[in-house]
Amino acid sequence: MNECTAQAGLAFPHVVILGAGPAGLAAAWRLARRGTLRVTVLEQREEVGGYAGSFTLEGCRVDYGSHRLHPATPREILEDLRSLLGADLLRRPRHGRIRLQGRWIHFPLQPLDLLTHLPPQFLLGVAADAVCKPFRTSTDSHSFAGVLERGLGRTICREFYFPYAEKLWGFPPTELAATQARRRISGDSLGKLARKLQAAFTRNGQGRSFYYPRRGYGQISEALAEAARAARAEICLGAEVTALLCAGPRVRAVQFRRHGSTHRVPADAVLSTLPVQRLVERIEPPAPENVRGAAAQLQFRGLLLIYLVLAQDRFSEFDAHYFPEPAMPLSRLSEPKNYSGASEPRGRTVLCAELPADPGQPYWQMSDAELGHAVCAWVAGVGLPVAAPVLGVVTRRLRCAYPVYRRGYEEHFAVLDHWLAQMENLLTFGRQGLFVHDNTHHALIMAYAAAECVSERGELDHTAWRAHRRRFEAHVVED
Numbered sequence: 001m002n003e004c005t006a007q008a009g010l011a012f013p014h015v016v017i018l019g020a021g022p023a024g025l026a027a028a029w030r031l032a033r034r035g036t037l038r039v040t041v042l043e044q045r046e047e048v049g050g051y052a053g054s055f056t057l058e059g060c061r062v063d064y065g066s067h068r069l070h071p072a073t074p075r076e077i078l079e080d081l082r083s084l085l086g087a088d089l090l091r092r093p094r095h096g097r098i099r100l101q102g103r104w105i106h107f108p109l110q111p112l113d114l115l116t117h118l119p120p121q122f123l124l125g126v127a128a129d130a131v132c133k134p135f136r137t138s139t140d141s142h143s144f145a146g147v148l149e150r151g152l153g154r155t156i157c158r159e160f161y162f163p164y165a166e167k168l169w170g171f172p173p174t175e176l177a178a179t180q181a182r183r184r185i186s187g188d189s190l191g192k193l194a195r196k197l198q199a200a201f202t203r204n205g206q207g208r209s210f211y212y213p214r215r216g217y218g219q220i221s222e223a224l225a226e227a228a229r230a231a232r233a234e235i236c237l238g239a240e241v242t243a244l245l246c247a248g249p250r251v252r253a254v255q256f257r258r259h260g261s262t263h264r265v266p267a268d269a270v271l272s273t274l275p276v277q278r279l280v281e282r283i284e285p286p287a288p289e290n291v292r293g294a295a296a297q298l299q300f301r302g303l304l305l306i307y308l309v310l311a312q313d314r315f316s317e318f319d320a321h322y323f324p325e326p327a328m329p330l331s332r333l334s335e336p337k338n339y340s341g342a343s344e345p346r347g348r349t350v351l352c353a354e355l356p357a358d359p360g361q362p363y364w365q366m367s368d369a370e371l372g373h374a375v376c377a378w379v380a381g382v383g384l385p386v387a388a389p390v391l392g393v394v395t396r397r398l399r400c401a402y403p404v405y406r407r408g409y410e411e412h413f414a415v416l417d418h419w420l421a422q423m424e425n426l427l428t429f430g431r432q433g434l435f436v437h438d439n440t441h442h443a444l445i446m447a448y449a450a451a452e453c454v455s456e457r458g459e460l461d462h463t464a465w466r467a468h469r470r471r472f473e474a475h476v477v478e479d
């Protein structure tokens, strides 16, 4: 069902949700099933799921880059997903590899594998860093580089995290804020890394496995959308939000473009998962100059996804290969079939290569065919030759893949956040809405919390939301 009748008036307070990624859909489901609110979701694309969606290529379900649901997902959310997906929510073993100094290291890390495969010089370096740790001081506690080098020592940082960070986020680690280390790296000290390794033996495989839906990661969002619709939420696809029409500190209506025409829908409350900068740009009358200036300072890193359709059953036994080294432009290569363990379709598999790049940069300008050739050459260069015929190359270009925490970004974000907090009936959440590095389970936690802050009369409880926001600060991304 994709008929958008958002113009129709109903007696219930109207909550308009912007974006049908997992955050927007989970909030819609939680609100609609109360039965006392009218809920409309506006999504610019023709499919749900946002960056956590899936699509089909030559019979293979593929995701927007490597996606897995982490076992760290809170029990309540996991139980809900289990009830929506049933036996389709699979528990799968993790089986990846990291390329380091010309060798392959298993990921998740395994103590014996590390001892046998890490270059001896690297091992000696880490041992020396561990011994010197009590004497290590850092003068730079404000940058990603300073915080991480103090916690992990020189070897792991210089050989792994620093080149990987620069590749992923496009800036030298000294220019990235310390928050990026705290929120993005769960093993940010040698002690935490050691505990992760120890857990490999003691936690009954937790951290060595993940949840994954049988029909691709996007099945999570599809199930949430179905449940929301069953609870009478309306999900308008192909509806690009173009303006939030305000009177004083209240949004009165949301304007969107759909199939060439412009529509307006009145709103009692608006929950937005749009990139926060884009949200601010869409508010009318326009936000003050300083707020728009701050919005312009916040940057996202782009990501090219290059899918190669291969005429073979399987390319490798691994779900993902990670490439921290600077000589390799790709950050990761994944094989979607290995995530679900699907045996179908026979004689076909897809590789998904992740190439961090921003619009306007040379890689972004390349054609699909050129990118396909480049990927084949790059992976052959690290000992992964593509031997089977390449049946097709398809790309997806994500403009807002990763928030970039450049030093000083906090001040710009605070200006936006403070100004948006004055809006009585608007709340922004989700990965791009709060400009956070997150996992899907974090986006779902935010969605549950956002829904909780909407009263039966469609009013927002900003005090409760501020308390939730403080708790979100403890979220750390799981890799």
Ligand SMILES: Cc1cc2nc3c(=O)[nH]c(=O)nc-3n(C[C@H](O)[C@H](O)[C@H](O)COP(=O)(O)OP(=O)(O)OC[C@H]3O[C@@H](n4cnc5c(N)ncnc54)[C@H](O)[C@@H]3O)c2cc1C
Pocket: 018, 019, 020, 021, 022, 023, 024, 042, 043, 044, 045, 048, 049, 050, 051, 052, 064, 065, 066, 067, 068, 069, 070, 239, 240, 241, 242, 273, 274, 275, 303, 401, 402, 429, 430, 431, 432, 433, 438, 439, 440, 441, 443
């Ligand atoms: C490469 C990559 C790998 C990842 N891997 C993992 C992983 O392994 N595990 C994990 O848990 N998480 C992973 N994540 C994070 C995960 O994708 C996010 O947590 C999740 O997508 C966030 O959901 P969201 O609803 O907040 O935002 P999004 O998924 O970004 O959804 C926002 C929605 O808003 C819509 N929208 C934007 N502008 C407009 C507009 N003007 N009008 C209407 N609609 C609009 C978009 O089309 C989109 O559908 C990964 C992310 C990336 C980029």
